[in-house]
Amino acid sequence: MRTVTARGGIARKGSEIKTAKLREVDVVEIKRQLSLALVDDGTAARLARAFNVSDSTIASIKAGRTWGWLE
Secondary structure, eight states, X not given: OXXXXXXXXXXXXXXXXXXXXXXXXXXXXXXXXXHHSOTTSSHHHXXXXXXXXXXXXXXXXXXXXXXXXXX
């Protein structure tokens, strides 16, 4: 998904970014599993290991700071 920036450039999102470790389908699955998880049951750490990302990446997805545009 691309958006036009104020300067007329193109802002890339999600897997369009070359260095992205996750794809949209991965994030949808992470969000689904987080929504089903009990509070503080270790799901975030398990997901971080499973998708080869940091715990803070999972926390950012959960909080909507990253990938917030994706449902």
